Structure formats: C-alpha cells, structure tokens
Amino acid sequence: MARSGLLRLLKTIVLSPLYTLQIFSTAKSFRKNPILGNERLNRRGLHIWRVKLAAKIAASRRRKLQHLVPEEERNFFAENGYIERRNLLPEAAFRKLVAEIDALEAPALEMKEGAAVTRRMPLWPGILGDSPTIRALLDDSSWLNAVRYVGGFNSEPLVSVQTIFGTPSVHLDKKDPQTNLHMDTFHPTVKAWYFLHDVPEDEGPFTYVAGSHKLTRRRLAWQKRMSISAARAKSGGAFRISRSMLKRLHLPPPTAFAVPANTLIIGDTFGFHARGYSARPSIRVEIYTSQRLNPFLPFVGPDLARLPFVRGCKQTLAWHVENLATRLGLYRSPMRLIGKVRPRQPRT
Numbered sequence: 254m255a256r257s258g259l260l261r262l263l264k265t266i267v268l269s270p271l272y273t274l275q276i277f278s279t280a281k282s283f284r285k286n287p288i289l290g291n292e293r294l295n296r297r298g299l300h301i302w303r304v305k306l307a308a309k310i311a312a313s314r315r316r317k318l319q320h321l322v323p324e325e326e327r328n329f330f331a332e333n334g335y336i337e338r339r340n341l342l343p344e345a346a347f348r349k350l351v352a353e354i355d356a357l358e359a360p361a362l363e364m365k366e367g368a369a370v371t372r373r374m375p376l377w378p379g380i381l382g383d384s385p386t387i388r389a390l391l392d393d394s395s396w397l398n399a400v401r402y403v404g405g406f407n408s409e410p411l412v413s414v415q416t417i418f419g420t421p422s423v424h425l426d427k428k429d430p431q432t433n434l435h436m437d438t439f440h441p442t443v444k445a446w447y448f449l450h451d452v453p454e455d456e457g458p459f460t461y462v463a464g465s466h467k468l469t470r471r472r473l474a475w476q477k478r479m480s481i482s483a484a485r486a487k488s489g490g491a492f493r494i495s496r497s498m499l500k501r502l503h504l505p506p507p508t509a510f511a512v513p514a515n516t517l518i519i520g521d522t523f524g525f526h527a528r529g530y531s532a533r534p535s536i537r538v539e540i541y542t543s544q545r546l547n548p549f550l551p552f553v554g555p556d557l558a559r560l561p562f563v564r565g566c567k568q569t570l571a572w573h574v575e576n577l578a579t580r581l582g583l584y585r586s587p588m589r590l591i592g593k594v595r596p597r598q599p600r601t
Contacts (some may be wrong), residue, residue: 260482277302277549281438281490283483290429292484300480301440301473307440308523309466311459314405321398321407330434334466335520339513341447342390347515349386351449354414354538357376357384358595362572362588367429368420370600373413373541373588374569391565396447396517401517404443404544408556411568414596415446415541419457419531432530433461434507435493437522439476441466445519447540454511456535457528459518462499462507466524471502494525539577580597584592 272288276299283290291299319327322336322389330336342350364371374380381387390396391412400410419429437444452458465472479492496506509529510518520526558567578584 278547279438279545283490284487286345289374290484290487292481295480295484298477301477304439304476305468308450309443310549310551311405313551315402317553318402318405318407321402326399330403333463334524335518338396338517340515341396341517342515346386350390353387354449354596358415361594363591365387365433366587369429369431370418372416372418374596375413375572377569378565382397399519400443400445400542403521405441405553406544406546406596407554408544408546408559409564410542410544411566411571412540412542413568415539416596417457417537418600419535419537421531421533429528431528432440433493434496434525434527435491436525437491439490441521441523442545443519443543444522445517445542447517448512448514449538449540450514452510452512452537454509455532457531457537458509458511458528460507460509460529461520461527462504465504466521475502
C-alpha cells in the first residue's frame with residue numbers, strides 16, 4: 254500500500270468516532286466524511302434515512318411553533334415551501350429604514366462566485382448607533398417568528414445587510430454557480446430576503462420551485478440517485494437539478510420573485526432555488542437572514558444567543574469562530590474581510 258493510502262486509512266480509523274457522530278449533525282459532504290460518502294451505505298439508504306429522519310423531526314418542531322404564524326400562512330407554506338409578505342413596513346417607516354441602511358458604514362465580508370460578488374455586513378449593536386428603525390426591525394417578532402417557524406427553531410437567526418453585485422456571465426468559467434437550481438443541504442432549513450429596492454426580473458431575482466420542499470416518492474428516489482453519484486464522485490451535498498428533471502419530478506418551473514421594495518421572502522432552502530440571471534451589471538441590497546442548526550435536535554429551544562449580553566451578536570460571533578478556524582487550518586471560509594464600507598459602495 255502506498256504511503257498516502259496508508260495515511261488515509263490511519264486517518265479514517267482515528268477519526269471514525271467523529272465521522273460516526275457526524276451522521277447526526279449538519280454534515281453533508283460526501284468528500285470529507287468517508288461514512289457519509291460510502292457508496293455501498295448510500296445504496297442501502299444511509300442518505301435517504303438521514304433525509305427522512307431530519308424531515309420528520311423538522312415537522313415535529315414546526316408543529317410546536319405553529320402559534321407563531323397565522324394558519325393561512327402555514328397552509329401556504331406547507332404547499333409551496335415559502336412565505337411572501339409585501340409591504341412589510343408602513344411606507345414612512347420603510348423609507349427611514351432604507352435611509353439608515355444606506356448610511357451604515359461598518360466592516361464587511363465579500364465572497365466572489367463566478368462574476369458575482371456577495372457582500373455581507375452583520376447587523377450587530379456596535380454598528381447601529383442612532384438607527385432606531387433598524388433596531389425596531391431586529392426586535393420585530395412579527396417577521397422573525399415566521400423565520401423561526403420555517404427554520405423549526407425558536408432561536409435568533411443570523412441577520413446581515415447583504416449586497417449582491419450581479420454581472421452578466423460572458424464566459425462559462427465566470428458563471429455564477431448560484432444561478433444553478435440547487436438545494437442547500439439534506440434537511441429543512443431557512444433563509445429570508447427582505448428587499449430594500451425593487452427587484453427587476455432581469456437583474457438576478459431570487460427564484461424558487463414551489464412545492465420542491467416536499468418529500469415525495471419521486472424526490473426521495475432522486476435524492477438516493479444523487480447520493481450514490483455524489484459518493485462515487487466524492488462531491489459536496491448541495492445537489493443541483495436541471496429544469497428537465499423538474500418535470501420528471503412533477504414540479505413546476507421556478508417562480509422568479511421580481512418583487513417591489515418592502516417585500517419579504519422566507520424559504521425552506523431544502524427546496525430547489527437559485528439566483529436568476531442578470532442581464533446587466535446590477536446592485537441589489539437586502540436584509541438577509543438565515544438559520545441552520547442541527548436538524549436532528551427534537552426541541553425548539555432554548556437559544557443562548559437570546560441572552561441580553563449576547564443578543565444581536567450571533568452573526569459577528571459566528572464570523573469570529575470561522576476566522577479562528579480558518580487560521581488554525583480547520584476551515585476555509587469563502588468570505589474575506591474587506592474593511593469598512595457602505596452597503597452600496599462600489600467595489601475597489
């Protein structure tokens with residue numbers, strides 16, 4: 254046996270307890286975990302077992318949180334996989350919010366994917382200063398409760414100002430991978446976008462395949478095929494899907510959310526979604542929210558991030574942990590710190 258092969262074997266043996274524990278975690282990579290990425294185990298249903306168990310537990314948690322959203326909205330979400338709220342704030346409050354967001358200047362991180370760039374600025378107390386409308390939004394349970402319900406946890410989501418610098422992809426190697434229809438991971442999870450400006454249809458709108466969050470027989474069969482292919486190829490776990498395959502799964506074409514400003518979209522990103530194509534250079538500013546906790550936890554709380562001395566700092570603390578892990582060589586973050594900027598400030 255070659256030395257490299259022996260070292261891989263020893264690593265697998267030493268880390269096997271960790272690899273086993275990761276079966277009951279958010280781990281999704283078929284490359285990094287030799288158990289999750291074992292083709293024989295996935296042919297026998299390991300991946301499908303995780304998918305079905307995570308979905309069952311998520312449904313149980315959502316039932317415990319059903320009081321957080323109106324019944325009509327719950328029914329719409331159950332059928333479509335997303336919640337849409339227009340005119341989230343009164344017009345006067347919304348104008349003040351946009352002005353306060355535009356005036357923010359704080360450290361941000363950027364990530365480049367193809368020709369597109371994503372910038373994120375965490376909304377934590379240290380940068381808000383005299384921004385009462387932003388503070389009021391971050392304390393507004395009427396929309397945060399909907400995020401918690403979809404995510405299945407009564408916890409504080411991560412909230413930041415997100416700017417998408419969209420650019421038409423002229424060359425294939427510069428294509429934005431986010432424009433491919435995909436699922437984020439193997440279990441129900443949540444992301445939300447609160448659009449601060451009108452979103453034109455040809456400037457990269459968020460798109461979602463209605464009903465694709467459901468575990469139908471066709472979806473499960475597709476998941477199993479994809480898990481076997483991913484195990485063979487040793488790839489990641491954010492599976493992509495073609496539009497032709499949508500038809501085979503009896504799913505509709507994606508809905509493009511070319512929506513007016515002051516619209517909130519909350520989606521279960523186990524469902525298929527993507528960023529639409531941008532026909533021209535564009536800038537989209539939104540308040541971006543996400544929550545991804547261990548899908549196998551049966552309880553909805555408590556959340557230490559809601560304590561007074563931590564409240565509002567969850568996103569910043571997460572980035573500090575990622576930065577430390579990157580420095581130690583344990584994690585490679587796709588985002589880099591760019592210093593203080595404003596949300597719409599052009600890239601240098």
